[in-house]
Amino acid sequence: MKLPLPPLPPALLPRPKRPGEAEPVKPLDQVKEAGIATADWVDERTSLSGFARWVMFRKVPKGTNWFYTFGSATLFAFLSQAVTGVFLAMYYDPSITHAYESARHITNEVFLGEFVRGMHKWGSSVMVILIFLHMARTFLFGAYKYPRELNWLIGVVLLILTFVMSLTGYLLPFDQRSYWATVVAANINGTGPLVGPFLADFLRGGSEFGATTLSRFYAIHMLLVPGAIAALIGAHLYLVTKLGTTAPPWLKAESGNGIREERT
Numbered sequence: 001m002k003l004p005l006p007p008l009p010p011a012l013l014p015r016p017k018r019p020g021e022a023e024p025v026k027p028l029d030q031v032k033e034a035g036i037a038t039a040d041w042v043d044e045r046t047s048l049s050g051f052a053r054w055v056m057f058r059k060v061p062k063g064t065n066w067f068y069t070f071g072s073a074t075l076f077a078f079l080s081q082a083v084t085g086v087f088l089a090m091y092y093d094p095s096i097t098h099a100y101e102s103a104r105h106i107t108n109e110v111f112l113g114e115f116v117r118g119m120h121k122w123g124s125s126v127m128v129i130l131i132f133l134h135m136a137r138t139f140l141f142g143a144y145k146y147p148r149e150l151n152w153l154i155g156v157v158l159l160i161l162t163f164v165m166s167l168t169g170y171l172l173p174f175d176q177r178s179y180w181a182t183v184v185a186a187n188i189n190g191t192g193p194l195v196g197p198f199l200a201d202f203l204r205g206g207s208e209f210g211a212t213t214l215s216r217f218y219a220i221h222m223l224l225v226p227g228a229i230a231a232l233i234g235a236h237l238y239l240v241t242k243l244g245t246t247a248p249p250w251l252k253a254e255s256g257n258g259i260r261e262e263r264t
């Protein structure tokens with residue numbers, strides 16, 4: 001038989017609370033409480049928690065693996081481009097007389113300018129590589145088939161818009177390489193059937209390369225296309241949430257799990 005523990009000294013004994021006396025509230029609890037109250041306040045007026053649950057708590061098919069992360073990785077690359085692009089736009093000047101100088105200023109004089117410009121430059125290649133890997137994954141897993149054809153089509157438009165970003169961004173440093181590479185790209189566009197010449201004129205803002213071309217490329221690069229990409233990613237992810245993702249093709253559908261009728 002075990003001996004009972006000796007009684008605690010009175011200093012360690014918890015003093016019984018007096019009626020109406022509450023626990024002392026710690027500052028951290030107050031912060032938590034304020035956070036919860038704010039989220040509740042917003043939720044009561046918007047019902048956003050239902051939407052968040054719909055987006056976040058989904059069933060994923062058996063066999064989901066690392067190849068399914070390419071889509072989210074592409075999304076991350078896009079967001080990184082958007083953030084670094086905003087900081088570059090604070091210093092960049094899209095006029096033919098100042099563009100090169102402002103890009104040089106970002107690299108050589110602005111605090112962390114070279115780093116942010118480098119992230120944006122290399123990030124563009126990363127996004128193109130990731131979008132191809134993601135597309136390859138969806139193609140090889142047969143995820144473009146019914147009922148996800150529309151999502152594939154949205155993806156194709158996203159791919160084209162990503163190329164437009166690369167093309168329009170390449171001109172912005174306005175050095176010899178970016179200038180002549182874009183002249184070549186616009187000329188290649190001009191050789192396309194039917195719409196080619198119109199497209200080349202549209203890109204140049206006339207028959208000649210000049211001041212209009214640069215401001216046009218800048219507007220397309222930082223307003224028009226990023227807006228369209230963001231909206232299309234919204235639609236793309238809505239469909240991913242609604243339809244779910246496709247199971248890997250090497251997994252056979254489970255049969256006869258109590259749903260199919262037995263046939264004799």
Ligand code: HEM
Nearest residue numbers: 068071072074075135138143152155156158159240245246
């Ligand atoms: C900015 C570009 C894009 C972003 C941010 C993006 C994002 C995503 C994400 C997060 C998913 C969820 C599953 C996964 O990651 O595999 C997904 C699925 C999908 N994406 Fe994309 N995507 C992009 C471009 C594309 C392109 C270029 C295509 C094809 C042409 C495409 C076709 C699809 C399809 C068919 C699915 C459904 C996959 C399945 O059911 O398993 N996406 N996308």
